[in-house]
Amino acid sequence: MQINVNLNGTEQSHDVEPRLLLVHYIRDVAGETGTHWGCDTSNCGACVVWLDDVPVKSCTVLAVMADKHRVTTIEGLAVGGVLDPVQQGFMECHGLQCGFCTPGMMMTARWLLDHNPNPSELEIREALSGQLCRCTGYHNIVKSVQWAAAHPATVGAST
């Protein structure tokens, strides 16, 4: 089936099987491998991307469901070659170790700050509660999001 997806601002057109999962479309067909997968049961959130403007678990969405929609992944988070404050915050506060859950965490964090620029610690924890990290114990992920909230202007290094 032919689908047209706006991936990170670029129109893409591909012929895919209806059963192809969005995460596999992004990674294997479109070739953007920054989005990961870590489970098969919608629990881990390593695969979180934005479908239109809403974070979803792309392992539980069919690629054909993204036809004529916008998909934003970690590769689309930096704007104009400048890191998003969330990306900068994760670096500043050691919010990642192995880096596997990180793209999904950052996509949700950006969405949270877009809707709630000054979240409390509890609000940050609630927003990220559908995403698992095995390395950081979440402590520094929370701090990274707080850092990004405290530095809303784009401060990042260029990519």
Place this chain on the structure above:
Amino acid sequence: MQTPRSFEYERATSVDHAIALLERLGPEARLVAGGHSLLPMMKLRLAAPEHLIDINPLVADLSYVRVEGNEVRIGAMTRHAELLASPIIAEHFAILTDAEKVIADPIVRNRGTIGGSICQADPSEDLSAAFAALKASVLIRSGTGERLISARDLHVGPYETAVGPAEMLTEVRIAIRAGSGSAYEKVERRVGDWAVAASGAWVQMSGDTVADAGIGLTALGVAHFCSPEAEAVLIGHAPTAEVIAAAGAAAASITNPPTDQRGPSDYKRHLADILTQRAITRAVARALGRN
């Protein structure tokens, strides 16, 4: 990573179109909305529909929470996150807001729909008990018209509903009743997990007396997710500690929860009791404006 079997994909452009597709494609066709119940089953290859009818294009028609007359109507394609964020729901049916906070996780709630959840009829699903407590109705459309049935009658058994093979649940309706309050109490092993057990209570107060009540029970092996026995204990009485305790005991008495890795049967039965008591206590407080 697990992957589904092949299927034919259709995209519905209207409710009528979806129903026509169901009629044409037969029992091996399934509707998919948020997909967060069906797609994991398909990835595990425990479900393998030959045809998948995508109703996400119907969001414009079927995603809404609105007041009509003396009832609130919720479109079947309303996503969990939208129900959670709805000020109408928070004002009238706190039990739903309580329940939505503990359904899966925020990202799943962005995609999963309330219609998809209650039609999955998982015995551990939270909204079914909440709607049962609220004595809600559901609207079911077919090629020949529509019918309104009680949410309690929607559930025929585990993973079985009264929705026929060529029918589609399109709306949930809940009456707004003055002087009422509601609450939902759930124990889960971890945030995002299915309920070990949960209880929802709705009460309508008349002065100091419970005029009407609904008790919903999740993952406790009760028919139709509700406990008329506990409701009978409450109705017509002041909600004293003794009456609430008796209602909790009545709720627990009808449960038949399975022993599984979420806990043994005796523990779940105990939870039915204590969570029902807690839910009633909070529902009464809310009804009396003592939240």
Place this chain on the structure above:
Amino acid sequence: MTIIEETTSTTATSTTATATDTAALSPGGNPMGFGRMLRKEDVRFVRGKGNYIDDVKRPGMLHGAILRSPYAHARIVSIDTSAAEAHPKVRAVITGATLEGLKLAWMPTMSYDTQAVLATDKVRFQGQEVAFVVADDRYSAKDALELIVVDYEPLEVVMDARKALDPGAPVIRDDKEGKTDNHIFDWESGSKEATDAAFASAEVVVAQAMLYPRSHPAPMETCGMVAEMNPVSGKLTLWSNTQAPHAHRTVYALVAGLPEHKIQVICPDIGGGFGNKVPIYPGYVCSIVGSIVTGKPVKWIEDRSENLMSTGFARDYHMKGEIAATRDGKIVGLRVDVLADHGAFNATAQPTNYPAGFFHIFTGSYDYGAAHCKVTGVYSNKAPGGVAYACSFRITEAVYLVERIVDCLAAELKMDPAELRMKNLLRPEQFPYTTPTGWEYDSGDYPRALQMALDIAGYAELRKEQAEKRARGELMGIGLSFFTEGVGAGPRKHMDILGLGMADGCELRVHPTGKAQLRLSVQSQGQGHETTFAQIVAQEVGIPPEDVEVINGDTDNTPFGLGTYGSRSTPVSGAAAAVVARRVRDKARIIAAVALECSPDDLEWNRDRWSVKGDPSQGKTIQEIAMLSHSSLELPDGVEGHLDAQAVYNPPNLTYPFGAYICVVDVDAGTGQVKVRRFIAVDDCGPRINPMIVEGQVHGGLVDGIGMALMEVIAFDDAGNCLGGSFMDYLLPTTMEVPSFELGETVTPSPHHPLGCKGVGESATVGSPPAVVNAVMDAIGVRHADMPLTPAQVWRAMQGRPLRTDLAIE
């Protein structure tokens, strides 16, 4: 770059600590050595530009998938692959019979047992590998699995380790000639006589049986491989997310009879390991065979269920502990009897001479003379493994045992558990200290660490709050643990894996401009090696850390070594890096002396340069010396040009980090739900190369511990079904079950490590579970209940009927 101060940390530094002066900054704004430095590797990770195993793509690459047994124990009557082979996108179907022809149906494990690659005779655990399909794409490979028809004859199962040695129990390993039972090994440590004598005269003896249930490391990235055999050159290239690339290469060479120089193992970025990625798994061997058979690169990536059901689990220790003490609380002896469930194949990855790992460190952090333990290993119809999940080779089980039973003793004596611990902790003047089971703890100041934890917690106030709450019927608990870890395996004369001594190589190459490359044998899975090892070089030889590229994970381009697990990177490889850096510094001194026309003895080292004693203006920086080393400068006889060095570091002993942890919980008396309110962790791992990274390691381990204590378990029903085979049932903590942490630090350097550093990667995973369990038991007033303390388990414990957590709940 902005430096964020960690406001919750408290630090005490021993007067004997090595200098960690971080005043000077490099041109890149980084510390010229130890200190907080942002990670170099993050630059790619935050952009989604990491390169993990499933990101590897090769031209013409095919995809493999494994058919697994639905039974825990069954004889294979027949396998029909014809329909799968007829699938238009299938390129090969490999079964045990195929592998038998190649003599690859069985492979050696890291414990000198054998393990089936693909089952030939029978399957021995649910999820065991039965057939391997290679297809054009991963969806088709999965489709083809459904076309393979296997006729099984189910057999009686052994799911309860406590019944594995019953007479008449089904024999799981009938493939082993003459095997008539499920016994693997018996192993003892300590003096039975001395311990029996101590118990015979003891005033108080407390016994407690406890299970450390089977758990799983469950890194966010599952295991996988891309195998590519070049049919022309005969070179086999393996992209593999292994924690031990060099050891794996050697094992492949030995198993497959392939020449070792024709095998290259390349580790891409690894999405977490925790010991899960140490063993060799059948899927790796199948991928290699798949590539040889098809002549194409073959990628195989596990599902999450495959990861949880078949790869290296952790723990599964059934322990009976007894502790002896005087009435006033002086411990005099400890003895332990352990039943160790190793699953269907004995595949634990641990040093050869240590069948129970380092469990004999169970004597813990206390001063007493008599200890004895006996461990019996058995087979069961469960997945193989056992040493994983940041366990420091079973020290996590040992620490759990001693810290739990010390709390049981405190309860028996009606003594405060903090007071009991303080009374028995080893004193600073006792180090180096030899334990009753023969381990030499290198250094420590235990009372100081415990006191710091008590101070941060506000222990007296917490006890007061607890008493007030109890009076109101509210349940609050305070749990302590004190652990001694042993990491950095290890001295080569004692420790090897499959005959490979546990020493690690390192190479430092300084380019003419003074930029450098450091080549490591160990392999990061998120620990930040690219940063910390550059800091070691900066500290020792004054090259800014941004000028040091750290290379790991490519066997063709790094020296041999045993890899990263058991917190061994800093204790072993970190020492090797310090040694090579010092060799470069020593050589630089000779070159500088020639250039400055003086004797090397007249020079002194000052951060990044050799200069004339008493005249700092006369000196040469390391960068200048690097260029000189390549120049026409005439060097003394026997001194070669260039500034490169290599070393192999054979550690003289383990390092022994330690810590004091305090957990505060609230328990819902009605439902049994546990809320971890606070967690205080004081860790001593010697000087910290990068405090930010060390704290991150601690945070992660604390959540591991809370997870194991409260929710993580792989149980089985009596038919042999795995009840923890997905993340819906194998529960990992989320943001909501854990608090932000309160950390403290003391610094007691290791006397034998060149930098004084001790490993820290597993400290918190080892130390935290007993603190959580002790807190919950303290809250509910129950002597013991086994992990995980789910709401159901806590409630049942309060009823006096705790559940058995390794089997299906009844």
